[in-house]
Amino acid sequence: MELSDISTEEKIKNAARIVFHKKGFAASRTRDIAEEAGINLALLNYYFRSKEKLFNMVMLETLQKFFTLISSVFNDLNTSLDEKLEKFAFNYIDLLLEEPEIPMFIMSEIRNNPKVLMQKFSMNTAVFNSVFFRQYTEAVQSGRIKDQNFLHLMLNLIGMSAFPFIASPLIKEISGTNEEDYFNLLEERKWLIPEWIKSIIIK
Amino acid sequence: MELSDISTEEKIKNAARIVFHKKGFAASRTRDIAEEAGINLALLNYYFRSKEKLFNMVMLETLQKFFTLISSVFNDLNTSLDEKLEKFAFNYIDLLLEEPEIPMFIMSEIRNNPKVLMQKFSMNTAVFNSVFFRQYTEAVQSGRIKDQNFLHLMLNLIGMSAFPFIASPLIKEISGTNEEDYFNLLEERKWLIPEWIKSIIIK
DNA sequence: ATAACAATTAAACAAATGATTAAATAAATG
DNA sequence: CATTTATTTAATCATTTGTTTAATTGTTAT
Numbered sequence: 001m002e003l004s005d006i007s008t009e010e011k012i013k014n015a016a017r018i019v020f021h022k023k024g025f026a027a028s029r030t031r032d033i034a035e036e037a038g039i040n041l042a043l044l045n046y047y048f049r050s051k052e053k054l055f056n057m058v059m060l061e062t063l064q065k066f067f068t069l070i071s072s073v074f075n076d077l078n079t080s081l082d083e084k085l086e087k088f089a090f091n092y093i094d095l096l097l098e099e100p101e102i103p104m105f106i107m108s109e110i111r112n113n114p115k116v117l118m119q120k121f122s123m124n125t126a127v128f129n130s131v132f133f134r135q136y137t138e139a140v141q142s143g144r145i146k147d148q149n150f151l152h153l154m155l156n157l158i159g160m161s162a163f164p165f166i167a168s169p170l171i172k173e174i175s176g177t178n179e180e181d182y183f184n185l186l187e188e189r190k191w192l193i194p195e196w197i198k199s200i201i202i203k
Numbered sequence: 204m205e206l207s208d209i210s211t212e213e214k215i216k217n218a219a220r221i222v223f224h225k226k227g228f229a230a231s232r233t234r235d236i237a238e239e240a241g242i243n244l245a246l247l248n249y250y251f252r253s254k255e256k257l258f259n260m261v262m263l264e265t266l267q268k269f270f271t272l273i274s275s276v277f278n279d280l281n282t283s284l285d286e287k288l289e290k291f292a293f294n295y296i297d298l299l300l301e302e303p304e305i306p307m308f309i310m311s312e313i314r315n316n317p318k319v320l321m322q323k324f325s326m327n328t329a330v331f332n333s334v335f336f337r338q339y340t341e342a343v344q345s346g347r348i349k350d351q352n353f354l355h356l357m358l359n360l361i362g363m364s365a366f367p368f369i370a371s372p373l374i375k376e377i378s379g380t381n382e383e384d385y386f387n388l389l390e391e392r393k394w395l396i397p398e399w400i401k402s403i404i405i406k
Numbered sequence: 407a408t409a410a411c412a413a414t415t416a417a418a419c420a421a422a423t424g425a426t427t428a429a430a431t432a433a434a435t436g
Numbered sequence: 437c438a439t440t441t442a443t444t445t446a447a448t449c450a451t452t453t454g455t456t457t458a459a460t461t462g463t464t465a466t
Contacts, residue, residue: 008443026230027315030424040445045425108311110372112226123377151378151388152395159366164358166369169313174326175354185354192355200399211413233454243415248455413462423452432443 009047011037017058021101024108025055059109062102067126069095074132081135082198085157089193092161093186103162127154145201153201160193212250214240220261224304227311228258262312265305270329272298277335284338285401288360292396295364296389306365330357348404356404363396 015037019028030051034041048054073079073088096102127133128150136153139145164171164186172182218240222231233254237244251257276282276291299305330336331353339356342348367374367389375385 023315024227024229024311026227029422031422041424042426042446043444046443049425051424104311104314107369107373108227108307110376111307112230124379127377128379148395149388149391151374151380152392154378155367155370155374156363156399158370159362160359163362163366163369166310166366167358167361170310171354171358173313174330175357176327176331177354185352188352189355192351196359196403199402232452234452244454245416245456246414249413252455254454407466409464409466411462411464413460415458415460417457417459419454419456421452421454424450426449427447428445429447430443430445432441434441435439436437 008039008043011039012044012047012054013057016054017061020055020058021062021099021105024105025112028055062106063121065095066102066106067121067123071126071130074126074130077131081132081139082194084132084135085194085197088157089161089197090190092158093190093193096162096165097183097186100165100168103166107166144203146203148201153197156200157193157197160189160196164189211242211246214242215247215250215257216260219257220264223258223261224265224302224308227308228315231258265309266324268298269305269309270324270326274329274333277329277333280334284335284342285397287335287338288397288400291360292364292400293393295361296393296396299365299368300386300389303368303371306369310369347406349406351404356400359403360396360400363392363399367392 012033016033019033019036023032028051030044031041033054034044037044044051044054048057069091070088073084073091076084076087079087133150136145136150140147168182171177172179177185215236218236222236222239226235231254233247234244236257237247240247247254247257251260272294273291276287276294279287279290282290336353339348339353343350371385374380375382380388
């Protein structure tokens with residue numbers, strides 16, 4: 001019983017993640033999720049109490065994954081500023097190649113739920129109190145890099161990595177690029193983005 | 204009658220644009236739109252035949268606005284490559300400061316509707332057969348700038364401009380930046396992005 | 407002014423959808 | 437084995453939501 005319990009519950013959660021990530025909360029039907037999971041509709045409310053509770057669980061795990069990655073790179077005491085740029089682009093794009101819907105999912109859902117879910121994370125610590133931030137500030141003060149708002153760096157680093165996934169359907173359509181070529185382009189960016197960022201911030 | 208007809212129809216379309224842009228198709232209720240327009244619910248189906256038709260109209264106008272801007276900058280015969288970078292960042296961010304929801308709206312809706320709406324535009328001409336593209340190719344061949352896929356440039360240019368709007372709620376939340384400071388940051392980017400792009404592509 | 411047409415409204419309909427129930431089946435326990 | 441507990445299912449409920457209808461009001465033209 002133990003095993004099958006976990007199994008069914010996991011099946012639902014996995015299906016919910018797939019459907020919610022792809023279509024967002026409002027466009028996702030509980031029947032879609034039940035079908036995707038291959039289970040009876042009522043089981044969804046048996047294991048989780050409502051569509052909303054199930055969604056919150058998926059959202060929480062997704063944000064967790066995102067911020068765990070950020071924090072582990074940005075708060076590593078053993079890497080330099082440059083190494084952090086390299087590691088972030090590489091690990092983040094790698095993650096998104098496995099789950100390309102994550103950026104769109106997070107951004108589009110947060111525009112509806114303002115800040116409810118966010119506050120459970122110590123995101124400020126992960127980013128703005130990070131070792132990365134300290135190293136950046138020091139590099140500015142020592143005159144090695146330009147004195148630009150740290151937010152610009154974050155927007156450029158995260159944006160350069162995530163935007164190609166967010167805009168993927170549009171870009172593929174207008175450029176006529178196929179799946180494989182687009183994948184190769186993203187692989188290239190793992191190496192190019194750190195170089196680009198460096199050439200942007202260096203004096 | 205003429206005047207009030209147009210007025211009511213416009214009221215509905217404006218309300219639809221506001222609601223659809225903010226919440227997307229699936230999360231928008233026809234009743235929301237009617238209320239936003241200050242009209243009776245039935246008038247929505249009287250003037251437009253369905254929620255979907257109304258949505259398509261809004262989507263079409265939004266894409267129109269976006270691609271008109273792109274094309275007018277990228278196909279100007281009287282500006283250089285560098286001037287086009289400057290003009291695009293400036294005009295595009297200016298447009299988005301007035302309607303910040305546009306990027307999120309376009310990207311999130313296109314992930315559901317694959318390519319239906321897109322083909323009505325000559326986007327390929329606006330971007331990949333553009334004067335801009337030709338100037339870029341020539342600059343590469345003459346050895347002035349690096350030989351990198353044109354798509355990287357497009358992703359970086361559009362991404363750097365649009366991503367701050369897409370990620371606005373998330374970034375404001377984790378950085379604790381208020382509305383005014385974020386606005387100033389975006390104003391700064393109108394000037395910074397062209398410089399960044401140049402330093403990325405220059406040899 | 408009145409007939410014809412257009413615009414507006416309140417009410418209702420029908421389908422979709424999140425949630426619940428009660429019965430059936432499976433598993434665990436003693 | 438008998439009983440209790442957990443899981444699963446089919447059917448149903450209640451609400452939401454896009455759309456329609458029928459009546460009312462407003463406008464135009466003869």
